[in-house]
Structures are given as C-alpha cells and as structure tokens.
Amino acid sequence: MSSEVEYLKNYDAARYTAPLVTVDSVLFTLHHQTLCVLLVKRANQPQRDRWGLPGGFIDVTRDASTRETALRKLTEKAGVSPSWLEQLDTFSGPQRDPRGWSLTVAWYALIAWADCAPHIESVSDAQWIPVSELTNIETAFDHHAIVQAALHRLRQKTMYSLIPVFCLPETFTQSQLHDATEIILGQPIQRKSLIRRFEASGMFEETGESIATGARKARLWRRKADVDFHLFSRNLLAN
Amino acid sequence: MSSEVEYLKNYDAARYTAPLVTVDSVLFTLHHQTLCVLLVKRANQPQRDRWGLPGGFIDVTRDASTRETALRKLTEKAGVSPSWLEQLDTFSGPQRDPRGWSLTVAWYALIAWADCAPHIESVSDAQWIPVSELTNIETAFDHHAIVQAALHRLRQKTMYSLIPVFCLPETFTQSQLHDATEIILGQPIQRKSLIRRFEASGMFEETGESIATGARKARLWRRKADVDFHLFSRNLLAN
DNA sequence: GCAATAGTGTCTTTAAGACACTATCAT
C-alpha cells in the first residue's frame, strides 16, 4: 500500500488537460399564470452581458458536492434556496464554451414566486422569463437547450407525481395545485383526478384554515413533514 | 466583442482548482439467468488491483462528449459497444477519490452476453459479476453505490419500457424477453401483460423464423430499424 | 336569490393482473 501513498504524494491534477467544469441550474417558478425560468446577466467573460442560467464553478474548498455548488450559486445570484432541486443531466463537448472543452452538471429546481420575489425584483441582473418567450432571447452557450431539457423533465414528472406543489407557497389550496399543474403541462387536466391523487399520496395535511378565493372558501393544506415524495404508477394524460 | 477575444486569448484553465473528472459506466448483461455487471481490475493507482467500473478520463482531443468517452472506454476495456447507453447521474465530492475533489459522470448500458463474451472471457482484468454477489467484493471508490443507483434505474425503466430487449441477441423470442424482464426485476410478471406491451409498442417485427426451445417452436423477432423507443404510461407491478 | 368556485358521486374507459384455455412440437 505504500506505493499508493507514494503515488498520491506525487500526484498533480494540473498535469492533465481537464475539461472546464461548471454547475448550472434551471430554476422554475409560476408567476401571473405562466411558467418562468430564472436568467441572470453574465457579469464576466465569455459572453458578458448575455442572459444565462445561474451557475458557475465548483469551489472545491467549500462544496461537498455539485448539489451544494448549485445551491450556493442560487443563493448568491437569487437569494433563494429552492424547495425542490434535482439533477437533470450533464452537457458536454468541445464547442459549447469558447474557452474549450467543457462540461456542465445541470440541475433543475422549483420555488414559489413569493419565496424569492423580493430579492430578484430588487436587482437588475436577474429576471424571470416566461418559458414561452425564451425563443426571443439569445441566451449564453447552450443554455436554451438545457432549459428545454429541464422543461421536458418537469412535464414528465408532473404526469406521475405532484411536483408542482413545489411552485406553491407553504400553504395552498387544491385549486392552486390544479392551476399550477395545468400551467406546467400546458393543457387542462381533470380536477377530480388530481384530487384523487392528492388524497392517495398521503403527502399533505389540512392546516384547518380556509381562504376566500372569490366564491366559496377553499381549505388550506401543507406538506407533511418527513413524508417521502410520492410517485404514481401511471401518468396523467396517458398518450 | 474584442474584449471577449482578448479575454479568451489570455484564458488559462489551469489557473483554477478544478475537480478531477472521470466517466464511468455500469454495463449490465444477462448470463446463466443472472444479472451481471462488468468490473475491471484497476491497472493504475490509486486503488490499483481493485475491481471497479470501466471508465477513465475524458480525452478532450478525441471525445466530442462524455457519451463518447464512455463508449471509448467500453471499447478499450471490454471490446464492445453497447446497444443501450444512457446517462445515469453524476457523483461528486471531496472524499470519493483520494486524489482530491472528484466528479464522475456515470452512464449505464446494456448488452447481450453473446456480443461481448469472446473478448471478456479472454482477458483476466475484466469479469462479469452477478449483482447479487457484489456485496462480497470490495470495489474501488464509491462504485458500489453507483452500481446500486444504476440497478435501481434499470428496474424502474423495466417497469415502463421494454428495455430488457437490449440484453438479448439481435433476434429473440418473446419468452426470452419475459425471462430477461423477470430476472432484472427479481420477481415474476404476467406473460400476457408483457406480450400485450410487446405488440402495443410497435417496436418489433418477426424475422419469419422460429426456433425450438425444448417444446413448441417460438417465433423470432427483431427490433425494427428507426422506430423510437416506446415508453408506457403505466408501470408493471404497480405497487 | 344568483353567480362562482369548492368539493363529491359515479359511470365509463383503459390497460394491467389473473388464469384458463388451445396449439404445436419433440420424444
């Protein structure tokens, strides 16, 4: 074993041509009945002043994993920690970044608009873009493709889980979840089907309160603590 | 824009402390009615002589993506190109490799035993390990956890697709697919349900031939060319 | 009372589970 010790003593990572590694996040939220993603204006070269995903380099002295890098960057750039954060995929190749061969670990995240609006509204270098308007914006690198992949994953997951709750405030009504689901999927779903799933999931409890939403008051619910995220064995809208 | 050109001219990737980046693959096959993964004996430090996943460093001069790195390493170490290869996840952190903060892009792959047996049987530094015996082997780094994650993904995907076909030879019978599915899931499934899915998928065509498997001859099938991989909207064994 | 949204009841539909039945082959 001393040969391994010897080896490690002489090991110098910089000898090898390594790819550039970054971590980027696609943060979704709902606002004004539209699904939006967070873009930040790039402060540095390359592609300075273009809009891109919040992300950056791993800080090997502070981050225990790329999840922590993603969370740290979201905190720095948007002042938020999302209620849902999951790895999406990696994107790599020699062309996607002008500095050379690069690899980005992409995450996607959901947050309630109310949980981050104050910070983001106050700064000029971060903005929420409705996904439907993304085609009009020239985004940095291949970030457009990353957002599309995240959107696809989000829609898939919406069909077999209640992931849209993570776009809602801590307490919410079943109607809000229904609306969120329809906005994400971009098409109507049966109210009854959603409520059946809501009950079957065992993930929620009533707060005991109700709020008026214009007509009859609706009950408020919250996620139970320490209940694991339910995945259904069928998709909604089975095509 | 000349400032970006200027920036890139002076850019030196080696200035930043970057993580060590590798690409590893979990290659599955079926042999003797058991699900196996390919492990290779590590030729170099660290952890020389331990068994680990086939993988290695990205060659930025040759690989157009980490997918190509994965394929190249599988060719070098096992002499095969798998019929299915999909990104699993990334694994990262300061502790998983003694050389320092590391990140591996993990892929999982399927191949028919017959398509790779000749090469692997002939070398002493690669072997198929039944997944049930993995606990008895001290694998390198966190490769045990990576295999478990790949196994979980494979089982999930088996419940909503016909992915086990990629463990079968080019032509195969419905019974072989049935057996493969049961072996991967580790539990019996309804023959009829599988055949219904087989037809509904539209992915296969008869070769016109039959083979004797002991009793009545069974029809041989192959995957149609250029038909996309069918995903079902429900799981088998919906728990 | 009326309009609007919250919430329920229940019939239909889809695809899986269960399992029995028939068909074909080697011996």
Place this chain on the structure above:
DNA sequence: ATGATAGTGTCTTAAAGACACTATTGC
C-alpha cells in the same frame, strides 16, 4: 399419446377520464 412450452381469450381489477351533481360563500 404425453408433456412441455408457445400463444390466445377473457374476466377481474385499479386508477384515470368525463361529467354531473351538491355545498358554500360573497354580493
């Protein structure tokens, strides 16, 4: 002919789709 595996028919079941119905609230 028999036993074994291939292949089909069909009833049951689980959960979604469809949609109508009742309940509650503000005005």
